[in-house]
Structure formats: C-alpha cells, structure tokens
Amino acid sequence: MRKSAAASIGRVVWLLLLGICLIFVLLWTWRARNRLPDLSECTRLEAHCRYGAMHYFFTIKELESIFDANETAYIRSCDTWVVEDPNVIKTFAQQASQGVYEGRMWGRSVSPAPIKIVCYRAGTRVASLQVYDGKVITGSKITWSSMTLRYPDRLADRSILEPAGIQRLRLRWWCAFSIGGLHFDDSYPDPNHWCDAVAESLRQYRMSRGGEPMRRTYTDLQIAAMFRCPVARRLASADANESREEVAGSATRDQTVRSWVSDYAMNPDCGPNSPGDTVLLFETRAGWNQHGGPELFTFDNHDPKGGCVLLNDGTVKFIRTKEELAQLRWKP
Numbered sequence: 001m002r003k004s005a006a007a008s009i010g011r012v013v014w015l016l017l018l019g020i021c022l023i024f025v026l027l028w029t030w031r032a033r034n035r036l037p038d039l040s041e042c043t044r045l046e047a048h049c050r051y052g053a054m055h056y057f058f059t060i061k062e063l064e065s066i067f068d069a070n071e072t073a074y075i076r077s078c079d080t081w082v083v084e085d086p087n088v089i090k091t092f093a094q095q096a097s098q099g100v101y102e103g104r105m106w107g108r109s110v111s112p113a114p115i116k117i118v119c120y121r122a123g124t125r126v127a128s129l130q131v132y133d134g135k136v137i138t139g140s141k142i143t144w145s146s147m148t149l150r151y152p153d154r155l156a157d158r159s160i161l162e163p164a165g166i167q168r169l170r171l172r173w174w175c176a177f178s179i180g181g182l183h184f185d186d187s188y189p190d191p192n193h194w195c196d197a198v199a200e201s202l203r204q205y206r207m208s209r210g211g212e213p214m215r216r217t218y219t220d221l222q223i224a225a226m227f228r229c230p231v232a233r234r235l236a237s238a239d240a241n242e243s244r245e246e247v248a249g250s251a252t253r254d255q256t257v258r259s260w261v262s263d264y265a266m267n268p269d270c271g272p273n274s275p276g277d278t279v280l281l282f283e284t285r286a287g288w289n290q291h292g293g294p295e296l297f298t299f300d301n302h303d304p305k306g307g308c309v310l311l312n313d314g315t316v317k318f319i320r321t322k323e324e325l326a327q328l329r330w331k332p
C-alpha cells in the first residue's frame, strides 16, 4: 500500500512538473510569436510599392511634371528596389524592433499597405512586413493570423530605405510643393512686401481639432519653412548652425523663428489678370521680399541643377537650362 501511494504521489509530481513545463513553453512561444524576428542579421531587404514608386513617393499628381522622361523612367524602375547596405539594414532593424504588439488580425479587415518590405537572411525569407504610416502588419498576405505592430513615430521606411536617386528627387518635389503653396488669392501683394504679406495672411488661418478651441493652423516655424527650398535650407543650416529640430520642422510650437528667409522671388509684372502661363514666383538666392525678373533666378539650389517656378495658374515647373528660362512668359 505504501509503495503504491508513493508511486501515485510520484506520478502527480511528475504530471505537475510536466504541466508547468508545458505552460512555460506555451508562454514562451506566445511571447516569441508576438514579436518580430531579429532583422539585424538580414542581408537583403526588398521593398515593393503596391501602387508604384511614383504614387508612393510623389503623392500629388499635378507635380509629376517637374520630372523629365529619364527621371520618370528611373522613378518607375523603383517600383521594387533592393537594400543590401548592412548599416542601413541594421538601422531599419533597430527601428522595426520598437514596434508595440497590438494583436492579431482576427476578425479585422484593412486595405493593403502601400509598401511591403520582405527581409532575407542568406537567401532565406525571415519576415514580410506590410508597412502603413505608424503601423506594420506581418505576413506576405494579410490573413487572420497576421500580427499588428504599432509605431508611435512611424517606421522610417521612406527616409531610411529609399534609393539615393529618389532622395534627391524628393527634395526637388518638396521645393515644388513649397512654392506651389505660396500661390496668392485674388489680391496680389505689393512686390516690395510680398513675403511679409503672405506670412501675415498664413498667420490668420485658424483650425480646431476634435472640439478643441480654435488655434492657428500654422506656427511661425511652419510658415517660415514654406518660404524655403529644402536643399538651400539644408546647405544654409550647415553653415549657420541652425538647430536640427528647426530644420526637421519638429521644434516646439513656442519656438521663435531666428531669421525670416525666402528662397523664392516674385515677378512684379504678374498680376491677377495676367495669362495663366506668366511666371509669378521663382527660385532665387536667399533673401526676403525679393522681386524682379529672370536675372534673379538661380539654378544652383538643386542637384541636378535647376529651379522651380510657379506660374499664375498654379502650375509648378522645374527649369533646367537658360533656354528654358528664356522661353517662360515674364511679361503679361
């Protein structure tokens, strides 16, 4: 009897130990399944733009005209691109590891991501990420078991992984976006004070979010950034020791603008009733309230060389040569 009781106790103990081990293994597996695998040892990342690189990197169709045929072909060749630089992959892996697990896709539906990044280690697929702004869903295709991860500062897929050729074109695109945003309403300002007048009118914009009290739509820092060509601004900040936060536009709301600078000049001969193809604003060297004709235009802000012009009908063009500059309508 004693022997049999001891054997029973032994069996219970063994079963208990087995149960504890099983729970431990299950917990470990569950935890591991809720994290991305370590991507830092990956040797190759493949990025696939679902709707094409033009749509992904240059979101405003009207601004596509700033690219010539060769540039357009290059952008299209980036619909899928490969990253093999170990430093870039490590940076991406470090950022990807910051994702906060949000659960599985059970019962949820979501539209496909604009970009998918497939990660390989020595030829073996390690992970496939559907990348949204601020969110990643795992899996080559989104299924009920795909994992969702949240990124408070968005996974920096574009800025870190994008091809160098695309980065240069994106700077030009941002310049075109800036100058396009300075288009006047019906009343055109005095050319001697046009920058002051545009800045003041942008200060009057008000908005309210989620029932909060009305507040200014743009801070002075944001308004100041609208007058800058991003390339010229980057070069100037390297010289003038401008703070990195200010350049990145991430400064706090109450920071003041150190100096008001415009990389754009106004054509004083262009009025509200001038033909639509008359030059209204154009790229120049840094100044404020500058106005004049093609003698003020600069090709030096960009690489490859050229500068943006804004026509009276709102069209933005990128001018590459003196011949192109001379062909523009400067007098109505």
Ligand SMILES: [Zn+2]
Pocket (backbone or CB within 6 Å): 172, 175, 176, 229, 230, 231, 232, 283, 301, 302, 307, 308
């Ligand atoms: Zn520019």
